[in-house]
Amino acid sequence: MKNNKDLPVEEHSGPLMADVARLAGVAISTVSRALANPGRVNEKTRAKIDAAAKHLGYTPNAMARGLRVGKSNVVMIVLPGSLYYGVSQVIPQVLQGINRSLSQNGYHLMIANLDRDETSERHILDLAFGGTVRGAIILSSDLPVDGGRSLKDSALPIVSLLFDMSHAALPSVVTNDRQSVREATSELIALGHKRFLYLAGPVGNYHDNERYLGVLEALAAAGLSEKAVVRSGGTLDYQHGFQIGVAAAAEFADLTQKPTAVIATSDDMAISFMSCVQRTGWKIPEDLSIVSFDGAPVCEYSSPPLSTIEQPVEEMGQLAVSLLMERIDAPERGAAARHVISSKLIRRESFGPARPSS
Amino acid sequence: MKNNKDLPVEEHSGPLMADVARLAGVAISTVSRALANPGRVNEKTRAKIDAAAKHLGYTPNAMARGLRVGKSNVVMIVLPGSLYYGVSQVIPQVLQGINRSLSQNGYHLMIANLDRDETSERHILDLAFGGTVRGAIILSSDLPVDGGRSLKDSALPIVSLLFDMSHAALPSVVTNDRQSVREATSELIALGHKRFLYLAGPVGNYHDNERYLGVLEALAAAGLSEKAVVRSGGTLDYQHGFQIGVAAAAEFADLTQKPTAVIATSDDMAISFMSCVQRTGWKIPEDLSIVSFDGAPVCEYSSPPLSTIEQPVEEMGQLAVSLLMERIDAPERGAAARHVISSKLIRRESFGPARPSS
């Protein structure tokens, strides 16, 4: 390395710990201890050091510390490929809940990905194995894989949010999708509805499974056949939320026996569905009742206001973080509990009694 | 440091560069060169090294590299306090555009903040001054400050997105808000509208300023007085988008001279406003025309479908990233251009000719 002492001044980052030590008139190791472990140093010198640090605008170099102690203060969040995946409208709230909790614990939030292509997978694993992140919160049912590496094999503390991955030894924070949908369906049945249209999410998706099962359970409990529900869609990803609703409306128009109630698995599809069928003369809720899922704020202002099952995503994010903190502090793989937070139906004008005629 | 050679095996992270070197039968420095600068090493040995690295699942430690070379591969995004700030619906798209471009350039995306309290400010500055991030994209008109430190003073390459901060020497990527609103307003005037209601964002907000000026310019160009427009709201933050619309609808109900056209500065407020005034018997667009701003996908499915001015946020994000990359490569403070990307009005059923009666 070329000795560049001859240069006028090095365009370095900022003041170093050594600078603080010099200014405070103490040893560099004392500065380190004062900053990291305030208890182990005399109050007076600690104050002196603090003052010096503040005066210089000193900020410890995170990479140097991270390298030394072998851990970082960053947590990454892994998203599913399609941003919308069923909670489109609530992503910002999820992030907010997570970020707030992380901040309180002194961590930073890194977005590992938004797409889920090969490049992204590699990036995610680089973050995990390159020591950049200390933990991960994953909102997806499949763990990233690239080349020989897999997130599953990393020693990284991970918790799953919105998807139940307790079977894969990941602590999971989920809502009681199935039960909520069952209750909503039962409520529709009690209102006299006997034929249903179910607007599906992508086939095989965890949330679609759960929610559809909820419908079936309610039918069974009421002594109705599975034939009482028509499944629509399932070929499109949640990403195309609005398109699903449009397609479903076309499908609805072709049905000879019209259902009297619709259960949608996301607000987006419910909104576009309503818009389309209303345009063809159907009245909601007089002709057709609708209930959907997500709890997007906009539902309150659709016409008619849309009943939706709201997930307390912010609370869920916070819980996910605190579980992650536990795993970081006590990295016991194994005991992966499934934490259920109740979602709840918000009743609005989009549903009512079934028409006597049908 | 205690010598712990007696411990069975160290729960280290993973394989080191030294392990790769050993397996490939080459020197550690050769491995480093092969990985970082593939050109400077024989193709055959490079292949051997690659194979060894892949076999071990080797991932270079980002913090060690970062410490050594004095730079990281992380870019942070600084958000305004309220998540919604006028582009609520499009935050995910913005992030997506930014993240995709960053990935292509080998960078990772860190969310510096979602709130904007004191803790967040400190975190942001820690990231900036602690060497964690290599650059920043800021979506806010005020730069973080904490204690003695200010983002302004950091040597960090920064670009501003959505807000024009070229006056503060930050390259900025913005839309032509004012012009778009002016054109939309002119279009309404051409349709015979003479009295307007303007649904304002927070007073003093850059976007609110620009958009309101657009309205005024259109009025002036048509020879109309400024009195032709009633300003509503301005006390609530964009965060409360829907509430602004609700409040504005109440205000609208009290007006003795009803406007025939409404210009809203965000889709959220337009949607809730429509919902409320429709409930009191007003017909849109027969009685009242509405145009809003943001280009949220949901507008296509409101009733009636809402005309809105769409901002190409993904494209803007990409441009912001490429500007940032330039700044990183050639850190010339100064020449801070303002890059304008055109937004455009999407015409839907929410507006039409003014009623002759008024």
Next chain:
DNA sequence: AGAGCTTTAGCAAACGATTGCCAAAAACCG
């Protein structure tokens, strides 16, 4: 004042990679 205590200085070895340097080895060429 000396014993017993807490606090600090100073030293040095990490953490895991990058990089300049020079010599050794290998490959290439006529």
Next chain:
DNA sequence: CGGTTTTTGGCAATCGTTTGCTAAAGCTCT
């Protein structure tokens, strides 16, 4: 085969912090 070029090996310093250690210093208390 000698000479030239390309490629490697080894060494050592470096990035900025943490941390264990020992010894020195400061303090309190009898």
